[in-house]
Amino acid sequence: MAEPGLLTGWGRTAPTHAVSVEPGHLSDLRKLLETADGSGLIARGMGRSYGDAAQCAGGTVVRLAHLSAIGEIDEVHGTVEAEGGATLDALMRCTLRRGWFPPVTPGTRQVTLGGAVAADVHGKNHHRDGSLCRHVTALTLESPGGTFEVGPGKDPDLFWATAGGMGLTGIVSRATLQLIPVESELMVVDTDRFGDLDSVMAAMEEGDDRYRYSVAWVDCTSPGRRAGRSVLTRGDHALLEQLPVRRARALSSGIGDARLKVPRRLPAHPLNGPTIRAFNEAWYRRAPRRRHGELQPLGRFFHPLDGVADWNRLYGPRGFVQYQFAVGPDHADVVRRAVGLLSQRRLPSFLAVLKRFGPGDPGPMSFPMAGWTLALDLPVGPPALPDSLDELDTMVAEAGGRVYLAKDARLRPDLLAVMYPRSPELAAARRRVDPDGLLRSDLSRRLGID
Numbered sequence: 243m244a245e246p247g248l249l250t251g252w253g254r255t256a257p258t259h260a261v262s263v264e265p266g267h268l269s270d271l272r273k274l275l276e277t278a279d280g281s282g283l284i285a286r287g288m289g290r291s292y293g294d295a296a297q298c299a300g301g302t303v304v305r306l307a308h309l310s311a312i313g314e315i316d317e318v319h320g321t322v323e324a325e326g327g328a329t330l331d332a333l334m335r336c337t338l339r340r341g342w343f344p345p346v347t348p349g350t351r352q353v354t355l356g357g358a359v360a361a362d363v364h365g366k367n368h369h370r371d372g373s374l375c376r377h378v379t380a381l382t383l384e385s386p387g388g389t390f391e392v393g394p395g396k397d398p399d400l401f402w403a404t405a406g407g408m409g410l411t412g413i414v415s416r417a418t419l420q421l422i423p424v425e426s427e428l429m430v431v432d433t434d435r436f437g438d439l440d441s442v443m444a445a446m447e448e449g450d451d452r453y454r455y456s457v458a459w460v461d462c463t464s465p466g467r468r469a470g471r472s473v474l475t476r477g478d479h480a481l482l483e484q485l486p487v488r489r490a491r492a493l494s495s496g497i498g499d500a501r502l503k504v505p506r507r508l509p510a511h512p513l514n515g516p517t518i519r520a521f522n523e524a525w526y527r528r529a530p531r532r533r534h535g536e537l538q539p540l541g542r543f544f545h546p547l548d549g550v551a552d553w554n555r556l557y558g559p560r561g562f563v564q565y566q567f568a569v570g571p572d573h574a575d576v577v578r579r580a581v582g583l584l585s586q587r588r589l590p591s592f593l594a595v596l597k598r599f600g601p602g603d604p605g606p607m608s609f610p611m612a613g614w615t616l617a618l619d620l621p622v623g624p625p626a627l628p629d630s631l632d633e634l635d636t637m638v639a640e641a642g643g644r645v646y647l648a649k650d651a652r653l654r655p656d657l658l659a660v661m662y663p664r665s666p667e668l669a670a671a672r673r674r675v676d677p678d679g680l681l682r683s684d685l686s687r688r689l690g691i692d
């Protein structure tokens with residue numbers, strides 16, 4: 243069986259041999275690497291990447307999720323060391339009660355530290371804080387060529403090749419993360435609604451810098467001038483002095499659990515064009531035109547999807563494809579054209595999310611670049627979808643942009659070098675730590691990264 247993941251429609255993979263590294267058995271990991279053959283081996287965390295990055299057809303997938311110990315917080319420096327399989331969820335639960343929070347969190351906290359490093363994940367605060375690896379001070383990397391201790395100041399080439407290197411330089415067994423101090427487990431949130439794309443983009447350009455976190459939900463299903471109407475939410479960690487007395491209680495680990503579950507029996511394709519259009523209409527109408535200063539729990543602000551267990555099943559057996567691209571600040575027109583294209587071709591996106599990125603990390607394969615990023619969830623099925631995504635790829639590549647490999651399942655290999663012109667730096671790092679090319683994934687084979 244292929245490893246179960248979010249990839250539910252675009253590509254299917256051939257059988258994979260999966261091995262779990264058990265708690266305290268780091269030596270098993272070294273043995274696996276030392277005895278690996280040419281069939282390929284790749285790490286897997288929580289399987290939250292949408293495509294085939296943590297799959298290895300015919301080879302071995304090493305599950306790291308049990309290698310999840312979290313050390314004591316160094317209160318002086320605000321750092322914590324954890325094993326590569328520790329999830330951000332577990333990390334937050336440990337650190338929050340002591341007044342610390344991860345510096346970057348993606349749209350789900352059900353990702354491992356190793357998986358987050360391998361994708362150099364970004365959050366709603368990229369415009370202010372950059373992506374995750376900027377806040378990683380040290381990594382232990384287990385590779386076929388040995389164990390490597392790396393960091394931004396120690397073997398930086400290997401460190402930065404690993405940041406966004408999609409597991410192809412080795413397996414992160416430990417990482418040290420710089421945390422940020424917080425006073426409460428609530429967020430102060432401003433919500434604003436905009437009738438079209440231009441006005442929300444103008445508001446983000448003008449005002450994002452006043453907030454640590456910012457994200458816009460964009461309706462790509464409404465036609466004509468309304469295409470791109472949006473709900474913008476921006477916020478900051480609430481300070482104690484901003485809380486009413488009854489809520490100014492001690493910090494716990496209050497981020498919440500999944501409260502809803504997708505029912506077992508569903509119609510064949512619950513999320514299709516009409517239901518998505520109806521959802522988007524309701525979501526837009528429900529949002530306040532302007533509500534500022536609302537207190538929200540962390541989980542609701544950062545990880546609304548984590549509140550619904552197995553939400554990906556809503557797309558039915560055909561599944562969906564995630565598509566996320568980034569373009570520079572002078573290419574905002576690509577965002578407009580992408581939204582226009584989806585609206586005109588009636589390709590419904592359930593969750594379209596727009597963010598502004600600050601400067602990218604130094605890693606050659608790190609996805610974020612200063613400018614704009616748009617992420618789309620598109621149900622598989624409409625005949626126009628494959629060609630439309632190819633067209634978007636070309637548009638993005640011509641603008642000097644790139645797609646996010648952690649979400650990719652279908653990019654044409656010839657576009658990889660255009661979108662990631664520094665990918666030879668990853669190849670050079672791999673030659674050093676994995677001279678026989680044992681670390682491989684379906685993604686690396688599909689895109690010719692090998």
Ligand SMILES: Cc1cc2nc3c(=O)[nH]c(=O)nc-3n(C[C@H](O)[C@H](O)[C@H](O)COP(=O)(O)OP(=O)(O)OC[C@H]3O[C@@H](n4cnc5c(N)ncnc54)[C@H](O)[C@@H]3O)c2cc1C
Nearest residue numbers: 287288289290291348349354356357360363364408409414
């Ligand atoms: C609902 C949702 C929202 C998301 N929102 C965002 C977002 O806002 N921003 C963002 O950047 N991403 C986002 N993502 C993507 C997600 O953060 C990344 O795909 C992340 O890499 C998943 O981590 P994982 O532990 O599940 O890794 P997996 O999916 O298991 O693996 C991903 C990659 O990491 C490698 N890997 C895993 N563990 C290790 C290890 N220990 N050492 C070395 N390599 C390893 C794998 O080989 C693979 O290449 C989102 C995903 C979901 C499902």
